[in-house]
Amino acid sequence: MGGTARSKAFRWGAAAVAALAVATAAVPASAATAAPAGDPGPQRVGKAPKAPKGAVRTADPAPGAALDLSVVLEPRDPAALQRFVAEVSTPGSPRYRQYLGTGEFAKVFGAEPATVQRVRAELEAKGLTVGALGADGLTLPVKTTVADAAKAFGTEFDGYRMPDGKAGVLNTRAPSFGGRVADEVSTVVGLNTLATYQPRNTGLKGRAHKKQTATAPRALQPRLTGTTPALCTEVQNYLADASDPAYPPLYDKTDYWSARSLATAYNMANQVNVQTGTTVAVYSLENYDPKDIAEYQRCHGTRASVSAVRVNGGPTEPVDPFGTGAGMETALDVETIIGLAPQAKILVYQGKNTWNDSTLTYQQIVNENRAKVISVSWGLCEIHTPDDVRTAQNLIFQQAAAQGQSVVVASGDSGSTGCYVPIDAQGTPDPEVPDQDQLVADFPSVSPYVLAVGGTTMRTDITQQTTWPGSGGGVARGISVPADGFQAGRTGAGYSDACAAAAGTTCRQVPDVAGVGDPATGYPIAFGGGNYWGVIGGTSGAAPVWAALLAQANQDLACQANGAVGDVHRALYQLPATAFRDVTSGNTNLTKSGNFSGLYAAGAGYDLATGLGAPNGREIVAGLCKAVAPSAASSFNALTPARILDTRAGIGRAGTSPVGVNGTVKLKVTGVGGVPASGVTAVVMNVTATAPTGPGYLIAYPSGTTRPASSNMNWLKGETIPNLVTVPVGKDGSVDLFNAGGYTAHFVADISGYFSTEAGGSTYVPKGPARILDTRSAIGRAGTSPVPGKGTVSLQVAGAGGVPATGATAVVLNVTATAPTSNGYLIAYPSGATRPTASNINWLTGQTRPNAVVLPIGPDGKVNLYNAGSGTVHFIADVFGYYTAGAEGSTFHSAGPARLLDTRYALGTSGTTPLKGGTPLVLNLNDGHTLSTAKAVVLNVTVTAPSAGGFLTVWPDGTTLPTASNLNWTTGQTTANLVTVPVVNGKIDFRANTGTVHVIADLFGYYS
Template sequence: MRRSLTVFLSLAMAGGLAAATPGLASAASAPGRADIPASHPLWANPGAKVANTAPASKLDFRVYLNLRDEAGAEAVAAGVSDPHSKSYRQYLSPQQVRDRFTASDQTVSAVKNWLSGAGFQIGDVPSNRAYVEAAGTADQVQKAFDVTLGKYAVKGQTLRAADKNLSVPATLATSVLGVVGVDQATSLLKPDHTSGADTASAKSSGPATAPPGAGFRNSGPCSDYYGQKTDTVDPAYNGKQLPYAPCGYKPAQLRSAYGLDQAAKLGADGHGTTIAIVDAFASPTIYADASTYAQRNDPAHPLTKAQFSQHVFPVNPADEGPDQCDASGWYGEETLDVEAAHGLAPGANILYVGGSDCEDLSLDTALNYVIAGHKADIVSNSYGDTGEDLPADEIKAFNQIAVQAALEGIGVYFSSGDNGDEAARLGTPSPDFAASSPWVTAVGGTSLAVDKSGKRTFETGWETGKSTLTAGAYTPSFPGAFNGGAGGGTSRVFPQPAYQKGIVPDALSTKNQTGKAKGRVVPDISAVADPNTGMLVGQTQTFPDGAYYDQYRIGGTSLASPVFAGVMAVADSLDHFHHGFINPALYQLTSRSGTIYDVKHVDAAVQRVDFANSVDASGGLLTSARTFDYPNLTIHTTKGYDDVTGLGSPNGLPFLLLV
């Protein structure tokens, strides 16, 4: 969901996100009240309004609460994460975080009393007192926050929003960070996975009854490993006969390429670490699919019932309009995440946490559930917004959760996105949030060549150019048209964090900035993501002859994030400690040669053949050349740190032992 970036230009950070300056409301707050800064979406303007919100409409929302000592929390979080700090790895327990930093019981009571006095039904307050949930009618919301709710036309959707900044009683101004759920700004969050095909899966009719997603299969020819088969039938592309794309790497190939097989010989396979995976909804066939997948493709490493658990929030009933979340699409995301994480770290425990929907509240609820109770040591998140166009209070609320994760020694990984520099969709280059948060590790994507022996022969940045073979000619000609790639770039929201200083080139950190300012650059690290060199996964899908398990190749930074989470789980078990927030340690590794594989540009391409109807040859075949590391974006793969692959990718035992 796009918002004007001018909302964020007034933000300032000192290790975290400070409150935005007021002034965006269409009218001043009433006496005795205080605005919540930047809580009014700029797309909610009179020209876009199509209707009023029905006063009796039901709304669920959340009032986020400020930390008692935000600066102190960030200082401690930085200390426990920095190898040069005396407090390195001296993580806090959830109880210690509550005692020192989160909102007090008195603050929670004051907010609850105000909400209940306004007629709202009070819902959950999590153990870390991050927020107070409430439910009521649109009329109650309008009166409590002194706004008028309407429906606005936004990019083909009709979304709810207020007509100006929300406000709260002045006595609560210092306690309330923001309110999430009154508008529908984040209702179009999408998972970052892709098959790289041109066909789209059919959307479900509703999350509560979503059938398995539309079926997809690889066509042949394809290769068991990179370079096994070469297309000698079709015309040369850019003067070369191209190798056929791999059919999809299996877990053993990826463990070998990233050196995890060497760690396994030392007894390190991820045991002792729990990887949490956060997505929306929950596939009803996930354990059957993931265990079948392991049995078929990695039989020495089954996914046992003791290793896998779920915490799934009840599905929200549809509130206004049709389901916008494509529940069955999220089933595919969950399947990829679980199978990739287990495949790379077969000894780790997997906890799947499913949000009740993909909208305002649910994904943060799922993430906060993991952090507040320290339910896992690593969290992989394979979804994001298009750019950084979210309300300031929503971003700050997320950052507080991420800071608590760092305090507790929990590593939080986010995929960097699948649309390159986002210029085609936004009109201007931008990284995606939440990968751009300085308190998470942003995982970029690569194209990976694994040979017959399991060796990484090359790895380059994932930015794909596509040329379709039609009537004996490739259109467009080399390097083709952009067809997806890893997200990256320089944030307009967050200034340069300390761990990037002196390592990220000024030519990157000064992009999108004014004056002498420097910004946070995405990503931090990378792993395989290109669907043309992607991973084989297995999932129950809906085919013309019924719904059943089948396998296909998939990619996206949704693959990179759980792959890297698996790498770090193996590092945990090899090093006998949990690494927590790894960015400060990662950037210090650049002084130690050989620990990180420097991902550079490679001139290469593969030939790909797809079923036109996604499932069989009855509709014909589509042949295309897929160029690696497409050059015509504003982000590029270069020697050293770059804004496609970050520092590079893990380099086997040297990385695992020193990270």
């Protein structure tokens, strides 16, 4: 941590066993409370806390004083949880990155319902008010008073006042439970309300923090997705101003590292393979000023989304950068992430700085599972962090690992003596802080489920880095890990058995990795309501650097295709040495006097000062994303379209009400409509939105995964809009259809095929695009008259448009309806089959509407296109490939959803200007791994803000522009369509025929 909420960490307490399960301490019941025969009697869980040094006894707390507690239960199978986390985090494991989805942890590892009921019954029998079981399936919230808690848990409470004036209470004994439930309770958090994590703004003192000279407003620029922003010239000049002797000039790469300079040094700059942005959670126990963030973004020209999530009401202390320092830590964390991962969305989870609320803040981040990277710059030396807090929060970190969330934690700013806190520039220890000469590390950095980040000093370039003496590191007192685990063979010089490790285990060592921590070479941040700029440091600056790097990894297409990087320990420790910038000089003896005996020296390879070293970013991203094989190869099975959802009629969903605002339909797709119950990787459906009460759009994605930023179709009030979707199937056999509009809408879904790992399916052969039907020009049908109402076009596809005369099982078409004389819809189905009720395209009088269609081919080599309207309409059909049972085709791999192209935000393009009619846009898919061997890609393509009516063609690069079209639109219309397009030269091309239009492309899979 550094600058503010110091990179300190909390610690364990009693040494843990190899499996990392924290044991509860049992105290025999007294004779006065002897239990009946067969009942082990009351037992105490955990240990009584000690009053912090400097705390002064006050009057006993008022009996009616309120307490908010968290009673944390044991997981139903702690050993199974530890095995699962290891399996989903270990490259090469069959379960690698097969994470639990949101809400699944409670079902799999939460306490058994009977256990919950037993504990609840005992608490309520003691007169306590127990809330609903938490989403983790482990936490029972309890609201009570000092008097009721004392009676219920067999303890007393003493009142104290801390040196900063804050008052609190301390339980004198560990909480007592009946013998039948004591073993089912892991810990109770909240009985101790004294000192918690203390923010330390160690870096800003003595650095420039002059009032910013007034300058003309700088125009906010579009989000620079994938491009590392530069510090604006006026702030560079302002920091370098030498006119005031009270503030020495500061220069980039000498006195601070700007985002672009640091990203360049760490090989993180201008991420080339970035796709849809990911979400990073910033853990905060203070308020912050959004004006600081706005000023940072103004200077850098970024537009990252930053939102606050207040937990249990959030903190109450005001922002005070020049007094208490409140707000500085959060500003440092958020601004650093923006500078290095400007495409990421940031959620700042804010809780009160109490033991219970700090734990609840972690719980909410993990239970919501909205962010796959969690950046933490708060902590405390391990031996000063209560046992109950360490136990509860370690369980939360296990849950995060099980869900694929990466927790990145600053390792501390007190060197090898983690409790050391200086009070002046000479390094004089704070007399109020005990244990300052002990070799201890920080919690939560000592948890084996978080990535602990140490600090370095770096000037000029990466070759000049050394250990920053304040880099927190060492050996955990209370945590042991398997000797053959991720740190096997990496014992740092100076290692000692501080945790009394059991046979087959060793003590957890920190840090894992490092980044710039020295405030003398720190991070420029905006603060003070956006009116000041200064430089701040500490490992709390290094931690968000690594959080940004892991966000870059999660934004990489290969990682998006194969899952978030999650708990990266096992993957990181397996990477070659070239993935890190090793730090080989310096030590962590922070004190000026050298009186403390403890210090750890940097050396070649892993050490207890800087871990594996600073990042070689691009190599780390590539290594993490290549650590998993591509998604399973699947073959296609076409089906005659069948309706599996209609919210108007209660099909596929209970009730007939429309889908609500921001509502989700969880649609079971396996075992229905001809889709088998197992082996299915993705489904192909025609999804229709109808009767919307206002504009909106739909997002289809695998159930149980984080909702992506991609979209599948857009609509306006009253429109009926269909679109074909190919969507991976969640582990429970379901997909989610999310109504992203601010209005209600009905959803209809017709299944037309599925991809499976089982033998017997068909593979894909990309062809075209090639036009095989245009009723306006007598292509594919005699005459140029339109198709009459209730009329059918029997279209020969075998032997046409590159489809072979024999051997093709299904065809991929883009079908367009144009010039209709009345409202209507199209039904496409194989020749010789009964016409289904499923629809493929809906249109209004005069509209031109396209949609992709995947159809089985009838025995006579034909498919039927039926005009279900009463008026006439013209049909156009373009071939984009076919499926075959032969060996010449390619297999399908589900991927994403992931955004590859968005001309509005310079994603996939060099600028933010719309596509100009007649000018091709080339999208390069040569990403170095996932799509490099793709024969075709499955995209959902959306056009928006067109200046005139027109159409878009998507085709393989290096081939002649075809006459086929994929999307048609009118002026101002937003429309989408699924496109399966062959890939040539690793590229595909987009071209609008006229006007200007913005183009968006989301990946849903590929063929190789």
